[in-house]
Amino acid sequence: MKKKHEVMKYLSLITQIGFMMAIPIIGCILLGSFLDRLLNTRIVFLVIFTILGTLSAFRNLFVIGLKKVKKPDKKEGPK
Amino acid sequence: MDFSNHVVTTVNLFGFELWITESMVNSWIIMGILVLAAVIIRIILQRRTLQAVPTGLQNVVETIVEMLDNFTVSTMGEKHRNFGPFYGGMFIYILLCNLSGLLPGPKYVESAGYIQFMRPPTADVAVTLALALITFFMTQGYGIKAKGVKNWAKGLTEPMWPLTPLNVIGELANPVSLSFRLFGNILGGTIIMGLYYNLPWFALVGIPAALHIYFDIFAGVLQAFIFVMLSMTFVSSAME
Numbered sequence: 001m002k003k004k005h006e007v008m009k010y011l012s013l014i015t016q017i018g019f020m021m022a023i024p025i026i027g028c029i030l031l032g033s034f035l036d037r038l039l040n041t042r043i044v045f046l047v048i049f050t051i052l053g054t055l056s057a058f059r060n061l062f063v064i065g066l067k068k069v070k071k072p073d074k075k076e077g078p079k
Numbered sequence: 080m081d082f083s084n085h086v087v088t089t090v091n092l093f094g095f096e097l098w099i100t101e102s103m104v105n106s107w108i109i110m111g112i113l114v115l116a117a118v119i120i121r122i123i124l125q126r127r128t129l130q131a132v133p134t135g136l137q138n139v140v141e142t143i144v145e146m147l148d149n150f151t152v153s154t155m156g157e158k159h160r161n162f163g164p165f166y167g168g169m170f171i172y173i174l175l176c177n178l179s180g181l182l183p184g185p186k187y188v189e190s191a192g193y194i195q196f197m198r199p200p201t202a203d204v205a206v207t208l209a210l211a212l213i214t215f216f217m218t219q220g221y222g223i224k225a226k227g228v229k230n231w232a233k234g235l236t237e238p239m240w241p242l243t244p245l246n247v248i249g250e251l252a253n254p255v256s257l258s259f260r261l262f263g264n265i266l267g268g269t270i271i272m273g274l275y276y277n278l279p280w281f282a283l284v285g286i287p288a289a290l291h292i293y294f295d296i297f298a299g300v301l302q303a304f305i306f307v308m309l310s311m312t313f314v315s316s317a318m319e
Contacts, residue, residue, distance in 0.1 A: 005153035009312060012305045019256035024248050027255065056248040063249065 013064050020064065021057040028053025082270050084203050102203035104185065109175045109200065147171075154308060155315040162311070170307045173210065176201040177265055177299030180272070181291060199299075202266040204258060211258035214310040218253070222317035257309060264302045268294030 032049030036042060087104055090097040120140055133141050147167030152160050176199055184197030200206045223231045235246045272294060275287060 005150065008304070009154055009308055012308045013312065015305065016256065016260065016309060019260050020252060023256040023259065024252040027252060028248065052244055052248060056245045056252065059242070059245045059249045060252065 017061065017064060020060040024056040024060065025050070025053040028056070082266075082273055084198070100203070100205075101186070101198050102200040102206055105179060105197055106176065106200040106206060108185065108197075109172065109179060113172065113175065150307075151311065154311045159315055159318075162314070166307050166311055169210070169213075169310070170303055173201060173261070173303040173306055174300060176206070177303055178295060180265075180269060180295045180299070196272070199265050199269060201261055201302075202269045204262045207258040207262040208254065210261075210306070211254035214257060214313060215250075215254035217310075218313045218317045219250075221314055225318040253313060257306065261302050261306050264298050268298055 028049040029046065032046035035045035035049070039045070085101045086098045087101055088099045090099060120136065123136060124140070127137070129137060144167070147170065148160065148163040150170075151163040151166050155162055178199075179197045180199045180202075182197045183194040186195045186198075219231075222234070226234065235250070236243045237246070272287070272290060275290060276283065
């Protein structure tokens, strides 16, 4: 039963990857464009936030990947 | 065809205009059903002597509670068993919201002379975002409680401090992605069903039943399960 739930847990996380990559990029583009219009700064913030959003999307991917990797038991020595 | 979330009435509260929307009313109906069911079950079980080997209603209720508890324990671990009632409640509420698209709703279309299907409250981004924000604040709150403010703040600067904005954006993206997923799936189903019901009569024989099974039952149960599962994963990993 626990194994079945584990499979479902990782399946849920995998299906979440798309959203977790798209949302930071779209959100940052919108925020950058809003700040540019607010401060009359052509595309400065748009560029900065697009880069930040893309990097953040990769960070999210990395974090999801970390959830799958189990931490090694400290008591066990290297094999 | 109109798939928007209608304003039923407006209430003036301390000079502010408060909109009572269709999804709020439907949400209250679902909450009412859940509270009523809980009270009735409680009264029935209180009148009987609870048995060690349960039968009848006690058996059904114990099975449901045990199933929800096991679901929490297998996802979050034995030490977080106390989250069971909360996530169990959340799961049942989202499940009922998603399945409510199958029920004839409180809305009566006078011009057409029929009762419309209920608009699922989860087809409104305000409802799903509120649910996702609960998860977000729980993730941050329990993270602070488990690690302390200093370690929690330090966690945002890992693995090195220039990456702090990325971590902050990543954390803020969680509730948005969680809410958009549930909202998009349920609204998508609602729109497709609404479009299908506008086809000529011969297309409406039998096929809508199969579409309801997929869009309301299958997608509804799956999305409720995934929402709660992800919510539990985020909270438990924040406490590790």
